[in-house]
Amino acid sequence: MADCEWRELAKLAVARGIHLQPGQRVCIQSPVEYSSFVHLLAEEAYQQGAQEVCVRWEEQTLSRMRSRWAPEDRLATGSPWSAGELTEIAREGGCLITVRAPYQYPEGDIPPARAALAQKTERMITQEALTLRMSGHCTWTIVLLPTVGWARKVYPQCTDEQAMERLTQTLFQCSRVEPGHTLENWREHRAHLEQYANYLTGRSFRALRYWNQQGTDLTVGLADGHRWCGGGVYKADGLPFIPNIPTEELGTAPRRDSANGTVVTTMPFLFEETLIEGMRLVFRDGVVVEYHADRGEDALRRLLETDAGGQSRRLGEVALVPISSPIAQTHTLFYNTLLDENASCHLALGNGYPFCLQGGEALSPEDMDRAGLNTGSLLHVDFMIGSPDLSVDGQNADGSWSPVFRNGTWAFSL
């Protein structure tokens, strides 16, 4: 039974996630411990016509030894070879699958500055592939696998075995995995989300205003010619694909110079293995000018200081998720952004997505700049601000405001 569902998840990732076309190459990034799921992905990919499946294996124990013991200049250099194939496949417009196993390892004892350096180097090494992903040059998807560490964090009252079983079933359910029906489930789900995306795009709001009792009161302009995406996004050639499974969000690109006001997070989120909780950011003309976190403030500072050009202090995404989302309805804090962001309205610091601009795949860097997109960051970090009392208004072309969200959900029906 479970085997059958894992295979179904692999099929979903290949057929809808990366939307593999015959003759394409696929690069999978995965921890070595999850090779059996990687085999399922590779089998599905070859069966669906992949030319070749390459794997960039990640091995945490060795990475940690390196972070602990390698000299600093070596840590700062990294190994460009390790991302060679990933970059090559991204360049040729192939497909990338990332397998993530959150909380697989207990927290390490690496000095935070060295851990941060290692992660920054990894981002530099993979930046070209990231840019190509973000611009829709290739298709990509992220698959989350349950781990005991994660399951126990989510369900601390359960035994290891119970917690794993519960998290596994929840992941299947949130991912709409149902043997024999999964692809059809996703066709319907996507059509539903696209209806909202098309409606919001048609409204062409100039800005959004968010407010609730938690302390959020923020106005943020939307990029010129923005497009809302829901149930997946589009490759440069128009091919639809689904970067995150599950997905419940409707998202678009803000103007990088337009956020003003305060946001307060309603869920913790991870940055570089550190949980940031109770974050409060004050924006002026798009830039974070004040910041605070009840927990993880050091990590927050590193996040904001990542980009020399200041891009990590600006917004790259605004996304709306009603509290009726099935993930929100589990009333569970997953301590993982890919799930939690699909249970809550959220924003992101760092890069904006070109595919959130109309015809964005074909736009030049200058065009994107003119549209107001935040680009050139090493990061894209989501944080959740949704709440059952959240209100959102959209500003019309004439300057008037229309309700978009009331009481944490859509203020209109389609």
Next chain:
Amino acid sequence: MADCEWRELAKLAVARGIHLQPGQRVCIQSPVEYSSFVHLLAEEAYQQGAQEVCVRWEEQTLSRMRSRWAPEDRLATGSPWSAGELTEIAREGGCLITVRAPYQYPEGDIPPARAALAQKTERMITQEALTLRMSGHCTWTIVLLPTVGWARKVYPQCTDEQAMERLTQTLFQCSRVEPGHTLENWREHRAHLEQYANYLTGRSFRALRYWNQQGTDLTVGLADGHRWCGGGVYKADGLPFIPNIPTEELGTAPRRDSANGTVVTTMPFLFEETLIEGMRLVFRDGVVVEYHADRGEDALRRLLETDAGGQSRRLGEVALVPISSPIAQTHTLFYNTLLDENASCHLALGNGYPFCLQGGEALSPEDMDRAGLNTGSLLHVDFMIGSPDLSVDGQNADGSWSPVFRNGTWAFSL
């Protein structure tokens, strides 16, 4: 207990095998399934001053999917990135460790021609690193790990568990692993073998003649200025290291144009996952002009036809191992050349080793050519010809012959 011996084996591989110098980088090639032994190697390497430890993971299931399903032109291209780090570390004179787990997988169902193509491509991709290894530009060692498949092949009468235990203990014993004493054991062993190597080098034989009742009657010239190696070899800068653990052999380089006569193997050996048994080769002026195998003749043909330039039809190594070798004394056929070759006199087809020439590390390709060394092959494949009745004579400068081996062991004492 076993843990302790595994750690001791890892320490031996790092301290004597690659003879790590502080500040060097290490590249480990290993099947992903053996990550826990790789962790031991990496820990030892960092503790002994390595700058960085990189791993080139091998994953058999994916490699086989690729061999089965990827289009032929892709199989022939391979992935140059995968060997980038290996080649880089070889170029900078670093250290390479190969972890091998023989018979880990049951025989696959890959069409032989496609399997051979994949292996040839792998050899092309790693050829620069191989050439750098062979020339002593970097240090390298191979560590064998026991697998159930291998253990059951060696001890078919045992249960899986018994066979694994027996093979594991035999490997530790043949590798002279003895917690707290391993490095000292190897100092003594090396000194013993070096005594023979120095003696044989001093004799400067022009040729060797082998004969026994199995049908071997072969004369082979030795390369001009050859040097015998035993208990390890030398890096270009003179640093001693041990490519194979265990090692019992005394080896040197033949002239590539000089073998005449017939050799008959006394043990089976593997080429590209095929066992070749009962092989008979006839040489004329260095080249194999007739060949036969009771089993695996197709694989033998592919072996001989590997190099367009014909190098794989010529000899690259002659090695002497007395029947008193501890590995021979186990009276066990290991179905693995790295062990079996240390129980028996053997020869190799393909590349000769520059470090088997005096000052060989500094010689130009033209010098090696002039000395008669076989170079430019994609292969180096050993095959065993030792027997309890083997005789070997060495030809002196004046053309006379002196006994070297009688009844499978040294004809002289030191």
